[in-house]
Amino acid sequence: MKYVLGIDAGSSYIKLVLIDEQQKTVARNIIKRGADIDASCRESYNTLLNTSPIDKNDINGIMATGYGRKQVTFCNEVITEITALSVGGFTVAPDVRTIIDIGGQDSKVIAVDTSGKVVDFVMNHKCSAGTGKFLEVTSASLGVTIEDLGRLSQAADTRLRLSSTCTVFAESEIVSYIARGVKKENIIKALHAAISGQIVGLFHQVNSVDDGKILLAGGVALNEGLVHELSGWLNREVLVPEYPQYTGAYGAAIYLQRKRKDRKTD
Amino acid sequence: MASSKSILAKIFAEYYLSGAQARQEGRPIAYVTAFTPVEILRAMDVVCLFPESYAVVCSASNKSQEMIQASTMASFSQDLCSYSLISFGADHYPRPPYGGLPRPDMLIATNNQCGTTFLWFKLLSQKQNIPLFIIDYPAANPNQSATRPYIEEQYKELIKFVQKHTDRNINTQELNEQIICSRKACDLWLRLHELNKEVPPPLTATEIVDSLFPMLAAKGTPSACDFYEALIEEKQAIRNENSTDSLRLLWHGYPMWFLRKRFPDCFDDAFQVVLNDYTLWWNLDYPDEQGDMDALISAYSKTYLNRTLNHKIDWVDALARDYSVDGVICHANRSCRRALADIVPLRDRLHKKEIPSVIIESDMAHAGCYSGEQVKLRIESFRESLSI
Numbered sequence A: 001m002k003y004v005l006g007i008d009a010g011s012s013y014i015k016l017v018l019i020d021e022q023q024k025t026v027a028r029n030i031i032k033r034g035a036d037i038d039a040s041c042r043e044s045y046n047t048l049l050n051t052s053p054i055d056k057n058d059i060n061g062i063m064a065t066g067y068g069r070k071q072v073t074f075c076n077e078v079i080t081e082i083t084a085l086s087v088g089g090f091t092v093a094p095d096v097r098t099i100i101d102i103g104g105q106d107s108k109v110i111a112v113d114t115s116g117k118v119v120d121f122v123m124n125h126k127c128s129a130g131t132g133k134f135l136e137v138t139s140a141s142l143g144v145t146i147e148d149l150g151r152l153s154q155a156a157d158t159r160l161r162l163s164s165t166c167t168v169f170a171e172s173e174i175v176s177y178i179a180r181g182v183k184k185e186n187i188i189k190a191l192h193a194a195i196s197g198q199i200v201g202l203f204h205q206v207n208s209v210d211d212g213k214i215l216l217a218g219g220v221a222l223n224e225g226l227v228h229e230l231s232g233w234l235n236r237e238v239l240v241p242e243y244p245q246y247t248g249a250y251g252a253a254i255y256l257q258r259k260r261k262d263r264k265t266d
Numbered sequence B: 001m002a003s004s005k006s007i008l009a010k011i012f013a014e015y016y017l018s019g020a021q022a023r024q025e026g027r028p029i030a031y032v033t034a035f036t037p038v039e040i041l042r043a044m045d046v047v048c049l050f051p052e053s054y055a056v057v058c059s060a061s062n063k064s065q066e067m068i069q070a071s072t073m074a075s076f077s078q079d080l081c082s083y084s085l086i087s088f089g090a091d092h093y094p095r096p097p098y099g100g101l102p103r104p105d106m107l108i109a110t111n112n113q114c115g116t117t118f119l120w121f122k123l124l125s126q127k128q129n130i131p132l133f134i135i136d137y138p139a140a141n142p143n144q145s146a147t148r149p150y151i152e153e154q155y156k157e158l159i160k161f162v163q164k165h166t167d168r169n170i171n172t173q174e175l176n177e178q179i180i181c182s183r184k185a186c187d188l189w190l191r192l193h194e195l196n197k198e199v200p201p202p203l204t205a206t207e208i209v210d211s212l213f214p215m216l217a218a219k220g221t222p223s224a225c226d227f228y229e230a231l232i233e234e235k236q237a238i239r240n241e242n243s244t245d246s247l248r249l250l251w252h253g254y255p256m257w258f259l260r261k262r263f264p265d266c267f268d269d270a271f272q273v274v275l276n277d278y279t280l281w282w283n284l285d286y287p288d289e290q291g292d293m294d295a296l297i298s299a300y301s302k303t304y305l306n307r308t309l310n311h312k313i314d315w316v317d318a319l320a321r322d323y324s325v326d327g328v329i330c331h332a333n334r335s336c337r338r339a340l341a342d343i344v345p346l347r348d349r350l351h352k353k354e355i356p357s358v359i360i361e362s363d364m365a366h367a368g369c370y371s372g373e374q375v376k377l378r379i380e381s382f383r384e385s386l387s388i
């Protein structure tokens, strides 16, 4: 059996997925990105090899994607996140026509056709509004972990509004809410609403082929409060794959595998 | 025939020396906006200088950020068009390129491109006490007959204004010749672009953008025509017959003057910009059959930015098909609200025609608004989506 590895060198996390010839995930690993992206990817790769029964010699291709893809020195090829996410998202849910990814540094909305080909995409503007960074910074000022945001937001009882989507301004607004004794659960819900508003703005800019399903990728999709909020803003169901944070890495692996198969049949 | 390169160098040198020379010879100098009917002024012996073009030179000389910073000393909002900020900053900047533009005797502004230019000139007029003339162009519509007398009246007033401030009269024969030359230069300019309908295209987008200068600085003079004739001849002579299987792109909107190639460094023979529609904004419509003033009225009231949204979208859509492009890159230029307005409806139209497009955000002259990695990521992603 031969395997292919996909690496998503994201701005916050490094994600690795190893797939077999049937496109089944046989191993995965995630670590926080260090200052040296290549070293972080190697570390993650070693952990993956040490914790799975797969022999390194049976891995016959490595494809990197993500913001740090060009820094990965031990991969065979690189592709952009737009391609990787479209392939990964479409493979896990072929009835999906829109893939939303809220990344650490940028957010994207990708429209695919019935064959999974990208027909349009838009990415967030040049600031961190509407990205994972926004949640990271604002949750820190609330003194809660990112992982707790979803659970806490379920206990909100009032709809608050953040008047700015700018990360810096939002942070100071949060500080003033805290000073006024506002419940942090309500502030978290307001954060989710602010991010959802940004994503909906992107969603309406993208030219989709039809009203097919929407899939949310990226680690932020593990936040059930945000998924719920976004679904409300879009007024549509939002699908979340079993391992949303690995969608890009999985797509990168699938892409390389397909490319190799195509080459063989040529 | 002289080479296009040597003619261009001469046009450039003459233009940048024209201010100092005019001072020596006692000839009047006017600052004009990009779509001012310069033929009238030049036929009255007025030396025309373009602050927008000067801002382009400052940006291309890597001075935009420092000069824009200098404009904050005069309390200008950083949200303004970067051409105006660079121009304001030049007054507070120690060593502006070419020593800055010489002080003008008059200012002529038009609103056939945006609402910024005449306010910018108004401010210059107030601060430096320089006489200002503004030409108001109603938005271009198919029935030009209604607005024609209104614009003609303003042209007559412009002539009186120049006479009053310079004691110079209009030379109608000279005006005639200027218009004929302008018309010819526009025809050649269009022909140059049309060479790129070929596969593979003989010109890079950078070469075309860097050939724009004579359309401003030498418009209405034989040297502009000489330059374009020479360039067309050179490009036809080296036409590459090998067909390549490349992806052809249309770049919608402004180039990025601060970049060495005026466009991000992500293009190659297999993925190339064959047309930047911005440079065709200078292909003005001087109708053959009309008299002189009518030709000028037609040319300057139907500028791209003065057209209706529908007209602009139809035009770009037609260009995309004429130049057989595979995709369109839309530059959302922070500076230019007038140009920004057409991007979303244009993308909708292109989508209906199954022409893929992507938006990138930057600025035409302010290097500080350019995020290279983000722009490249969008363009690389677009390339992949077109190739797969």
Ligand code: SF4
Pocket: B052, B081, B082, B083, B084, B113, B114, B115, B116, B117, B305, B335, B336, B337, B338, B339
């Ligand atoms: S860039 Fe736009 S706003 Fe600035 S001067 Fe040109 S037309 Fe006007």
